Amino acid sequence: MSPMPTLAAPTYADVADAAQRIAGAAHRTPVMTSRTADERAGATLFFKCENFQRMGAFKFRGAYNAISHFDERQRAAGVLTYSSGNHAQAIALSAKIAGIRATIVMPEDAPAAKIAATRGYGGEVITYDRYTQNREELGRKLAEERGMTLIPPYDHPHVIAGQGTSAKELFGETGPLDYLFVCLGGGGLIGGCALAAAALSPSCKVIGVEPEAGNDAQQSLARGEIVHIEVPRTIADGAASTHVGEYNFPIIQRHVEQIVTVSDAQLIDTMRFFAERMKMVVEPTGCLAAAAVLNKVVPVEGKRVGVIVSGGNVDMARFAQFVS
Numbered sequence: 001m002s003p004m005p006t007l008a009a010p011t012y013a014d015v016a017d018a019a020q021r022i023a024g025a026a027h028r029t030p031v032m033t034s035r036t037a038d039e040r041a042g043a044t045l046f047f048k049c050e051n052f053q054r055m056g057a058f059k060f061r062g063a064y065n066a067i068s069h070f071d072e073r074q075r076a077a078g079v080l081t082y083s084s085g086n087h088a089q090a091i092a093l094s095a096k097i098a099g100i101r102a103t104i105v106m107p108e109d110a111p112a113a114k115i116a117a118t119r120g121y122g123g124e125v126i127t128y129d130r131y132t133q134n135r136e137e138l139g140r141k142l143a144e145e146r147g148m149t150l151i152p153p154y155d156h157p158h159v160i161a162g163q164g165t166s167a168k169e170l171f172g173e174t175g176p177l178d179y180l181f182v183c184l185g186g187g188g189l190i191g192g193c194a195l196a197a198a199a200l201s202p203s204c205k206v207i208g209v210e211p212e213a214g215n216d217a218q219q220s221l222a223r224g225e226i227v228h229i230e231v232p233r234t235i236a237d238g239a240a241s242t243h244v245g246e247y248n249f250p251i252i253q254r255h256v257e258q259i260v261t262v263s264d265a266q267l268i269d270t271m272r273f274f275a276e277r278m279k280m281v282v283e284p285t286g287c288l289a290a291a292a293v294l295n296k297v298v299p300v301e302g303k304r305v306g307v308i309v310s311g312g313n314v315d316m317a318r319f320a321q322f323v324s
């Protein structure tokens, strides 16, 4: 098999193109406001609620966009990915809608509910031992053997462009903003959102938010190169990545003003806030951006501030533990 051609770095034009490709398939998620939240932050906040996206997180945008680019040969063989989280379900659901096969490589100790959800969308799950096997190598090898197209969770131009449609929709509703807070794992969401901000609200400062235990992107930005860390221990499992992507990092360097961190305790406090005040179930990772704003990690007094709420997939028993 010939090697995958290298795709060009994504631009705002790709975000605009993705918006057309996902229209009708993805939900246009609501932008919510809360007077209590505004009072706490001393600012005017606009929450872009991806917890109400299909399959419960923004990841559907990037996955669906990526698959929409497949040609006949790629469609015939299907899509493959590695993920234990929301990207797995996003690929499985997008493949089902597109009528193609999906294979998902997941750690054998992934929560049974997540494996079941992925199978429920029709995805074939292959498990691996995450202590002895490298998922990226295994994914590449399987994709090659089966002729399937590998769509990784964040390090891909079509994934980044798809994720950026979330911020594009937000600016379409709010107009220009002073700040946009976005959580960050591998940098797919913030990459796309930063491209949208630069094009639609050029003076808007984009702030990345990571869990305290896993501040690899903050370190990378400071050092000017991608820093790899050990798998961080945090309840923000969606942002427990060990490094940002190759396509993602230059966008972050160019368009992200600052990267800050929040603690797990602040995430729990924010989960409780969303549940109690805004009647929303938000997963720990989905609370990162809001936690930075509500705890005034960056002063935004009197400003108009966008906050991406990235997802709402959390086991109900865990959720109950967190908010009780």
Ligand SMILES: *Cc1c(COP(=O)(O)O)cnc(C)c1O
Binding pocket: 057, 058, 059, 085, 086, 087, 153, 154, 183, 184, 185, 186, 187, 188, 189, 190, 238, 239, 241, 283, 285, 286, 310, 311, 312
């Ligand atoms: C994947 C994910 C993230 C992190 O996104 P990246 O594109 O890897 O930076 C944040 N929140 C949720 C809910 C996710 O599923």
